[in-house]
Amino acid sequence: MRQRWADLLFLHWRLRPEEVQGTLPPGLRVDAFAGAAWVGVVPFFMEAVRPAGLPALPWLSSFLELNVRTYVRDAAGRPGVWFYSLDCARWPAVEIARRGFHLPYEHAAMAARREPGGEIQYRCQRLPRQRFGAAEYRYRGVGPVREARAGSLEHFLAERYRLFSWNPRRRRLYTGEVWHRPYPLQAAEVTQWSAQPLAWNGGFLPEGPPAAQHYSSGVEVGIFPLRRLPGGA
Secondary structure, X not given: OEEEEEEEEEEEEEEOHHHHHOOOOOXXXXXXXXXXXXXXXXXEEEEEEEOOXXXXXXXXXXXXXXXXXXXXXXXXXOEEEEEEEEEEOOHHHHHHHHHHHOOOEEEEEEXXXXXXXXXXXXXXXXXXXXXXXXXXXXXXXXXXXXXXXXXXXXXXXXXXXXXXXXXXXXXXXXXXXXXXXXXXXXXXXXXXXXXXXXXXXXXXXXXXXXXXXXXXXXXXXXXXXXXXXXXXX
């Protein structure tokens, strides 16, 4: 697959590693930084989504997505991303990702607007509406644009080139690689945020504001096929 991830907001909270480890499938362990596990809420724009070698299609190829994630390593020590959920406003994308990538995509009602001054207004409400409150964000990038320095927290959080997924019916673990140039990162000025997506999955609802917040204008991305990992339960 080919796609573009645009106008990303990275909000992250610290948690105790043991809290997160208990939520992971067999074969994955928490990847900690400075003694803490990190969970993130990442709203962004998906653009020009299409199979490699084919053109993007109007309506189908661009949509909003918000993911809830943490950071892990597999039995071979390879770092990657574990997704608790990926809320999406495009029905076909949800169904394809669930079946083809074993990812926990959820249907959501979503809306976003890019303001002339650079601020982004973003709203996500998982469906059915009567079960979930809306999460709303207002953010923009500020300050110099930079790539994350190796060994820094921002590099740990942003520069991940592998995802893991789990097929609960067959109890199998899968991995897939992604490619993109390093994120052009900025500090994020966030005037409205919500931690509610962390709780939508029956998971965490940390107290207080995020411990780290970053913005990226976006990157072009390549998604490679999944491979089954040995093990499982």
